[in-house]
Amino acid sequence: MSMQTSLSYLDLSHNNIPSMDPDVRQTLDNLAAKHTVTLRLRGNPLTCTCQSLDMVRWLATTVVRLDGDNHNLAYDDDYDDNGRDYPCALEDGGMGSTGSVMAQWEAHWRRCVGLAFLTVSAVALLVQVLGLLLTYLLWSKWTYVRHAWRVLRHLRLPRRHDFQNDAVFVYADDDLELAMKLKQAVGNARPGLRLSLLMDEIMPGSYLPEGIARSVERSWKVVLLVTQTFLQDDWSGFSVLQAQGSISDTLPDRVLVLMVGPLQPWAAREPSHLSMRTLLRMIPESCVYHVPGAVTSRHNIWVTLGDRIASDPV
Structure with a gap:
């Protein structure tokens, strides 16, 4: 004015x-x-x-x-x-x-200031509660939040062609020959898939844990070749933990488990067995495949496995 x-x-x-x-x-x-x-x-x-x-x-x-x-x-x-x-x-x-x-100025002033203080205190308490709740949700659902952020950022779910490999086969060192047969069987059943073995992802002289983590990160699906040898391997527990970390609510079927041959009962205190049991509780039952005998191209399971690897989320 x-x-x-x-x-x-x-x-x-x-x-x-x-x-x-x-x-x-x-x-x-x-x-x-x-x-x-x-x-x-x-x-x-x-x-x-x-x-x-x-x-x-x-x-x-x-x-x-x-x-x-x-x-x-x-x-x-x-x-x-x-x-x-x-x-x-x-x-x-x-x-x-x-x-x-x-x-009656003082009485009116105290009433008004008290009301304002109560309002500010209530808002501050609400902000603290919401902050604690948000912190808990971020901590307990971090994998989901990370993938949800990725979805929001790209406005779509991750797709198979976003990854370098369609699938990587993770196995114990002594199961290399078996893993090569599996890769060939799935490749023959579903031509065109970009399949990789763990040995293909690990550079000579590189640190093994880094190679395992990198191979999982680059792959659309992670196929764990679970044998009795795998469960006794020194690095099997680490491989299983990396596979667990790749699972999210938006990609719940990223890990596929192939149970090959007869397996001894799970040992209650064996770390690799405990990790494997935890993984099996995390993934859908349809992601677990049983191969009772020798790996041959006649098994219909390879077509099913190939289709599962090639599928994108709806």
Whole structure:
């Protein structure tokens, strides 16, 4: 609001004004410090709520001359300056006056500040609870969150052709020949698949755990060749853990398990056995295949396995 420096009389009566902007009040005070300024406010529906307490105090303390018209009000004994007393609507919807509110200023101020403090405290508590809940969800569902973020970022689920390999066969060192036969059998049943053996992914002289992790990360499906030899291999537990880490709610069938030949009962305290049992609980039952005897191309399982590797999420 722009005011001339020579302004000495301002009539705002009957203008349906509930409160006055702080900038306007400050401007009037600045003018009144230089010369006499008179303000008429009668006939306005002023409010005496928590939001307008500062205006009520201003009406009582400003050097601006006020021309109130409140002859029908019963004024508080401690406050009887009729020229500064205006009718106003109270917080509870009743009617009062700026003078009576000012006379009980401390009580009104404590009530309003207490309400504001309660609101701020409630909001702060809610933010803390939501923060703890969000932290728990991120911690407990980190794999899901990571893949969900990937989905949102790319606006689609990961696809087979996003990966370097359609499938990598993970096996024990002593099962290399068996793994080669499996790869050939699946490749013959489903031509065109990009199949890889673990040995193909590990560079000579490289660190074995890094090679295992890299082969899993690059592959659309991870085929674990589980034999009795695999369960006794020193690195089988690590391989199984890497396979577990690749599973998510958006890709629950990323790991395929081939149980080859007869297997001895799971040892309760054997780490590799425990990891394997955990993995089997994580993946769908349809992702577990049993090959009772020798690996031959006559098994229909290779067609089924090849189709599973080639499938994209719906």
